[in-house]
Amino acid sequence: MSQYHAPNPPSPRLLAIHHAIAHILYLSAAGDYIDDILRDAEERGAREDGSTELGHLARLGLHGWSTGEVCG
DSSP: OOSOOOOOOOOHHHHHHHHHHHHHHHHHTHHHHHHHHHHHHHHTSOOTTSOOOHHHHHHHHHTTGGGTOOOO
16 A cells, blocks of 8 residues: 555535536626625725725624634
8 A cells, every 4th residue: 555645525515516606606696795805804904995895804803804713
């Protein structure tokens, strides 16, 4: 037996769920909205035009998104 072994393939059920969620996000344009929020978080600043979602950024920061330490 080899010291290397291939990891188990992903679960077909989880792949189907991932696909369904991605499809919903795409059709609803929610993905663009999420990208905007994450871009704001990366910039770590408020926009002059007042369009920064400060409430979302605060919640993301409290849940570890801003530091990359999100726990599931």
